[in-house]
Amino acid sequence: MAVVAGAAALGARSARSHVITFDGVTKRYADGTVAVNDLHLEIPTGEITVLVGPSGCGKTTSLRMVNRMIDASEGKILLDGVDVQTIDPPTLRRGIGYVIQQAGLFPHRKIVDNVATVPYLLGWDKRKARTRAMELLERVGLDAGLAERYPFQLSGGQQQRVGVARALAADPPVLLMDEPFSAVDPVVRADLQDELIRLQNELNKTIVFVTHDIDEAVKLGDRVAVLRVGGTLAQVDDPETMLARPADDFVREFLGGDRGIRRLSFVPADLPLRGDLTVPIDAEVSEAAGAAASSAVSWLAVVDGEGRPRGWVSTEGLPPAGKVADLRLLPYGTFEVNGGSLRSALDAALLAPSGCAIAVDADGKVAGVATREELARATAKVAADGAAQPAPAEQAAQSEQAVPAEGAGRG
Numbered sequence: 001m002a003v004v005a006g007a008a009a010l011g012a013r014s015a016r017s018h019v020i021t022f023d024g025v026t027k028r029y030a031d032g033t034v035a036v037n038d039l040h041l042e043i044p045t046g047e048i049t050v051l052v053g054p055s056g057c058g059k060t061t062s063l064r065m066v067n068r069m070i071d072a073s074e075g076k077i078l079l080d081g082v083d084v085q086t087i088d089p090p091t092l093r094r095g096i097g098y099v100i101q102q103a104g105l106f107p108h109r110k111i112v113d114n115v116a117t118v119p120y121l122l123g124w125d126k127r128k129a130r131t132r133a134m135e136l137l138e139r140v141g142l143d144a145g146l147a148e149r150y151p152f153q154l155s156g157g158q159q160q161r162v163g164v165a166r167a168l169a170a171d172p173p174v175l176l177m178d179e180p181f182s183a184v185d186p187v188v189r190a191d192l193q194d195e196l197i198r199l200q201n202e203l204n205k206t207i208v209f210v211t212h213d214i215d216e217a218v219k220l221g222d223r224v225a226v227l228r229v230g231g232t233l234a235q236v237d238d239p240e241t242m243l244a245r246p247a248d249d250f251v252r253e254f255l256g257g258d259r260g261i262r263r264l265s266f267v268p269a270d271l272p273l274r275g276d277l278t279v280p281i282d283a284e285v286s287e288a289a290g291a292a293a294s295s296a297v298s299w300l301a302v303v304d305g306e307g308r309p310r311g312w313v314s315t316e317g318l319p320p321a322g323k324v325a326d327l328r329l330l331p332y333g334t335f336e337v338n339g340g341s342l343r344s345a346l347d348a349a350l351l352a353p354s355g356c357a358i359a360v361d362a363d364g365k366v367a368g369v370a371t372r373e374e375l376a377r378a379t380a381k382v383a384a385d386g387a388a389q390p391a392p393a394e395q396a397a398q399s400e401q402a403v404p405a406e407g408a409g410r411g
């Protein structure tokens with residue numbers, strides 16, 4: 001009875017949201033190993049929550065308790081408020097896609113049939129299931145020509161894409177992904193990560209993603225949960241907050257040495273732009289000299305007839321006559337004026353001899369120039385904002401101190 005009630009409740013609620021709640025969950029294996037220890041964690045609907053931490057900290061165990069491949073020893077896991085223990089595993093797993101390392105494809109089934117595995121299990125007719133599989137192959141960026149191949153005839157990256165397509169086949173609201181991209185080389189891995197972000201923007205699944213790679217966690221996660229060995233939660237936060245304010249030394253060390261720079265990826269490049277530091281490529285050198293003199297600068301960004309950047313020119317030692325087009329154009333970097341990060345602006349500045357960054361719009365047309373002074377001001381502000389906020393551990397300590405102080409006042 002309990003099983004039926006659970007499944008019905010899951011069905012009734014699934015149209016609404018797909019929150020996963022770990023409510024004081026502990027997993028103790030038969031040999032006494034405590035893999036997960038009193039985990040309290042809410043995984044919000046429609047977001048990617050990444051579980052990250054060193055080897056053996058209980059990431060996989062936590063993930064597998066959601067679809068009941070492993071059962072919790074204590075506590076509850078709730079899916080939209082329904083205890084997963086009350087839902088029979090096949091019903092539960094119908095609403096939960098699962099992607100693992102090295103894809104886990106069936107070696108003797110063609111790609112299209114691998115993707116259609118769950119629709120076949122659900123009793124879809126073969127044509128409908130294969131049509132769905134073909135749609136999904138396209139969706140994950142695979143050529144339809146691969147559908148009739150066997151897994152061994154695909155690259156590692158292609159196999160991982162098939163694994164994602166297979167997990168999405170029955171359109172489950174929840175996806176569990178266990179180190180899905182860790183067996184491929186860094187370039188393919190970055191592609192797969194970008195593809196997942198793109199897919200998630202379309203699909204808005206509730207995704208729990210396990211990795212031991214903090215860079216992957218910070219790139220993919222709307223929220224990142226750092227676990228420590230012993231299966232306890234060290235911190236859960238959005239990546240920007242975590243990079244700015246790690247809860248303790250363990251999280252700080254786990255985030256690594258360049259966390260200051262990485263944090264700038266989450267800060268919008270909200271920079272004042274100068275419109276007077278550009279010169280058209282078909283201008284006369286004398287015009288460039290005049291523009292540089294009136295702006296008191298020694299560099300100008302050269303812009304072509306379509307408004308696109310072509311390079312920087314030094315305005316020192318210009319020849320007396322000629323065209324800007326004949327001058328030596330030096331390297332430049334750009335950042336997107338809408339949605340670009342402060343890190344991308346700094347990167348653009350570091351690529352240019354001027355130390356300035358060229359802002360471009362979505363079409364790649366120059367919107368203006370961010371000067372080094374403005375970049376320095378913006379980074380200093382980020383540093384000051386970070387320093388002004390206490391770390392979560394300090395916040396907790398401060399609020400604990402506040403309680404007796406108030407009590408003393410009342411007494």
Ligand SMILES: Nc1ncnc2c1ncn2[C@@H]1O[C@H](COP(=O)(O)OP(=O)(O)OP(=O)(O)O)[C@@H](O)[C@H]1O
Pocket residue numbers: 029030031033034035053054055056057058059060061062212
């Ligand atoms: N079946 C089992 N019996 C006993 N201990 C187990 C079992 N499965 C896992 N463990 C232990 O539980 C702890 C957590 O394992 P788990 O696989 O969840 O960690 P993980 O964070 O996913 O590790 P990794 O990053 O290395 O995959 C480890 O100490 C592991 O050895």
